[in-house]
Amino acid sequence: MHKSFDLFFVSSNSHKYHEAKNILDLFGINLGFLKSDLKEIQSNSLHDIAIAKARDAFSKFKKPLLIEDDGLFIDSIAGFPGPYSSYVFKTIGNKGILNLVKNNRNSKFVSIITYCDKNYLESFVGKLNGKISKSQKGKGWGYDPIFIPNNSKKTFAEMNNKNELSHRYKALKKFSKWYLNK
């Protein structure tokens, strides 16, 4: 049943998988999904978290796979929530973030995509600068309703072309170039 997939995206988050699948389809890479909660280490480095997640995933599934770790870094609050974005989303959520951000609304989304198979452990970074909106706009998952990419007037949640410019797109584009030439 899994034979037609080139590799698997391991995550508990099906939104991330669907976006990654749409993006990799553009590069001719067929991505399967293994829904799984992976061990997440406490660290200030998204890169270290991603490597630990990829090792955990490969030890479980022993197949070529991708994992992703993301962070939303907000300038006026010292890069918070950064590596703690998932915990912060679950606790204070978008409403809590909007209460913390006042004048300087600059922020960036960072995605680390890590590929692991029996020979390789490689990471790819995608960064997208933007602003935190003044209120939640549009229906989307996670921080989508409060993140406005630079050069856009719409939040990720209001856009229909998020997958053509997101932090995830940028990291996966780098990955695809490497993967297709390896």
Ligand code: IMP
């Ligand atoms: P993690 O990589 O699962 O630790 O995710 C970090 C946090 O950022 C989670 O709360 C995600 O929901 C959120 N997040 C990651 N990427 C996106 C995105 O593209 N849109 C909205 N929220 C995101």
